[in-house]
Amino acid sequence: MAELSDLPLRDNLVGKSPYGAPQAAVPVSLNVNENTHPLPEAFIADATAALADALRNVNRYPDREFMELREALAGYLGYGLAPEQVWAANGSNEVLQQILQAFGGPGRSLMSFTPTYSMYPLLADGTDTGWIGVPRDLNYAVTPELVVAAIAEHRPDIVVLCAPNNPTGTPMSLDTVRAAYDAFDGILIVDEAYKEFDTESESAISLLEGRHRLIVSRTMSKAFAFAGVRVGYLAADRAIVDALRLVRLPYHLSALTQAAATTAVKHAGAMLATVDAIRAQRDRLRDALVELGYTVHDSGANFLLVGGFADPSAVFERLRAQGILVRDLGIPGHVRITAGTEAETSTVIAAIADFGAAGTV
Structure with a gap:
């Protein structure tokens, strides 16, 4: 079987990787900024x-x-x-x-x-x-x-x-x-x-x-x-x-x-009815993580960039083992977390709280 390197790619594509956010069937998927609420x-x-x-x-x-x-x-x-x-x-x-x-x-x-x-x-x-x-x-x-x-x-x-x-x-x-x-x-x-x-x-x-x-x-x-x-x-x-x-x-x-x-x-009107609820969960997640000592950057979106992790890759893997997907984007010390439903937000808050103080994992 041929490898990608065996093909006559355009020069500006050589060595590049395709877009690839992790996908997995987990109970709490908060890594690609989807609206996790059901449709009307x-x-x-x-x-x-x-x-x-x-x-x-x-x-x-x-x-x-x-x-x-x-x-x-x-x-x-x-x-x-x-x-x-x-x-x-x-x-x-x-x-x-x-x-x-x-x-x-x-x-x-x-x-x-x-x-x-x-x-x-x-x-x-x-x-x-x-x-x-x-x-x-x-x-x-x-x-x-x-x-x-x-x-x-x-x-x-x-x-x-x-x-x-x-x-x-x-x-x-x-x-x-x-x-x-x-x-x-x-x-x-x-x-x-x-x-x-x-x-x-x-x-x-x-x-x-x-x-x-x-x-x-x-x-x-x-x-x-x-x-x-x-x-x-x-x-x-x-x-x-x-x-x-x-x-x-x-x-x-x-x-x-x-x-x-x-x-x-x-x-x-009905399709956007969840927007206020998502903002509320975003702000609830922000407040909880700040109280735990993490740095949470201001957000006008349906997600938060959270800093204060010593090893974001380890955080990603530890959460995934618990059925929670967040996003490790290679920003030192940070992961991104989508605001989900009330239950999903409670699950991720509890999981991060179990890590202990910011900077320990």
Whole structure:
């Protein structure tokens, strides 16, 4: 059997590893920032009917422009968006990939501020786009001054700002977004995958008017509890959407995906009813871990970055042995923990409390 090294890979892929968050059938899975609450029964009933209707026509290609879904998403996002300003794909990763296919490529670069979402450099590699990672400040923030200085130094073609940031949870001010946009002539992406959990700052969608190079990316995987359906979307100028239509695969959103996602948006109130409960468990987890002596970074997302572990790898393995998955991201002294249900939060608090004082494991 051949090895990967036996194949004529592109040079920028040699030695790289694919994305690989651990997956295991455990009672408490808090490692990939899923919404761990069940979906509303009323939605499931309506979605089942919508999928049945879609199945009756799957011998035909789906609506290539998925206008019903785009209309629903535009209404959900608000800000006076037209359906033509909205685009969707199979998860926000595909949305980001299409952006890089259209605006990145050989001789062009993508810049972000690290630590941040681990897929950004992988998407850059996959599109032959150069990757530039700039360290965040000591509190993991990205200030207007930092972003302007980094753009001036590195002169990227595309900048992506994760807000709130994964894996740190750090929110981002609109002042930083404005400063980044004004600092260069390239494409600025604001990745708002966790925005529904952030009550402190307004969406960057509010800045779209008059900024034709600004893109705001969202996902239905987190707040909508739709991770298994794979739907991501964006809001931008119509010209941006036209550019993405140049690179998307034909009929890239299946009829079943369109039916399920459109139904979910119609049930947005019920689908998002767990958001407040998740925030409450996030804050409960934060308070409990701080009381135990751990460092918990401010988060506007559905997870916490927790410091104070002497050996994060050992913490991961010890928790996994108890049926609890958290995420070891290679940040010294830290693990990331998703906010789950009340019972899941109680389980992980009790498990970490058994470790003893911060820094002992």
